Amino acid sequence: MINSVITGSGSFIPEKIIKNIDFLNYKFYDEQGIFIEKPVHEIIEKFQEITEIEERRYVDDKTFTSDIATAAAERAIADAGIDKEEIDYVIVANNYGDIDPVYRQVDNMPSVATRVKNKLGIKNNRCRPYDMLFGCPGWIEGLILAHHLFQSGTAKKALVIGADTLSRAVDPHDRTAMIFADGAGAVILEAKESDKAEGIISYDTICDSLDEMTYLVNDKSLKEDYEGSQINIKMRGRKVYEYALRKVPALIKRVIDNSEVEISEIKKVLLHQANAKMDHAMIERLFKLYNITEVPDDVAPMTVQKLGNSSVATVPTMYDLIAKKQLGNHEFNSGDNIVLGSVGAGMNINAIVYRIP
Incomplete structure (x- = not known):
């Protein structure tokens, strides 16, 4: 294969x-x-x-x-x-x-x-x-x-x-x-x-672009007489939060289930990070979908506290830091199943179950 x-x-x-x-x-x-x-x-x-x-x-x-x-x-x-x-x-x-x-x-x-x-x-x-x-x-x-x-x-x-x-x-x-x-x-x-499955095992992507398309857009400044750029990120934080909690855990669960990997076999969940409160809530809700109330302590690495939200760079940066053993005690081992997941403007959501070779 x-x-x-x-x-x-x-x-x-x-x-x-x-x-x-x-x-x-x-x-x-x-x-x-x-x-x-x-x-x-x-x-x-x-x-x-x-x-x-x-x-x-x-x-x-x-x-x-x-x-x-x-x-x-x-x-x-x-x-x-x-x-x-x-x-x-x-x-x-x-x-x-x-x-x-x-x-x-x-x-x-x-x-x-x-x-x-x-x-x-x-x-x-x-x-x-x-x-x-x-x-x-x-x-x-x-x-x-x-x-x-x-x-x-x-x-x-x-x-x-x-x-x-x-x-x-x-x-x-x-x-x-x-x-x-x-x-x-x-x-x-x-x-x-290879004769065994590794790397990208399963994946899925969804897009909700009706009312949801207005949750993250470009717009003018909140200050009426601002003389800077007219292209500024505008985020309806509450809407994004509610949407992410409603849709992201369900999509990740579907990707995990399609991979035929058990939730207990998922070693890391590398989520895009806009704010820690939202990420904590999404991880908790994901595990609750499997009737698990105690989330493993080291399953969801975080970088947002020191690096902020770098958008498309967040997940690959986190992957690289872990691969190089530069993010606390987090590490990848051969055969580990990890999840890569994100949500953002569009509104788009995607996830991958990836097996470390």
Whole structure:
């Protein structure tokens, strides 16, 4: 059988640390555009209580999404030990392309994937660059796309990257600005023949795009006379929270059940992380679907407290850190079954059961 397996991983975590106290001079407005009179330190304390986010990482003004995507890619290629000219597809999940640090102009022509291929110096013109615009689940959907390409026999190696610089896409007058961060993660996915199932075992994706499409959008600032970008992330937090709890655990359960793996055999659940409260609730609800009330302590690694929400980069960065044994005591062992799952703008949800080779 042809398996789709990760043979190398890499990530790029910006050096610039932004702590919660760095938002003390911000002036926040509510959804109706009314200035919030509450002291900012109280807003920040409440924010941290809910999200558990203490700090996040931002890129410097000279660095773009395609730069950090390339850095993560170079590390993944080196880790896999492959020749970059053997790569059939460069798939880059992102949301905004490269964003100008001053004018906040979004630039995605040519695509980020094309820019990454250029910066990697790949000469092979049979290496096709794709951008995956799929909200926060984009990197996982990139893996699913590559898996289909492998199964069709049209490819054997894919570089799948998740990269965003969301610090340039936030409204500084919106409290949700404190959630978002920058980062990149990448893997080399390869088609490998084997007599046993490993790598991507099962997967599924759903999209609800009626009223749900308004839960995460771009819009003008909450401050009426703001002179910055008109392209700012707007998140209806309560709607996203309710939607995620209602739909994500059920989809993950379906993917686990289709894999014919028992929930007790799932060693890790790597979830996209917008805020810790939502992730804790989704994990608890997933296990309750199996009539399990005690969630294993180490099943759901977390990075949101220190890295914030880096969108498409969250799950691949977490994967890379665990693969390199750089995330606490978490580690992967051969034969482990893990879940990769995400929810985001669209609204899109996807999940994969992946068996470590």
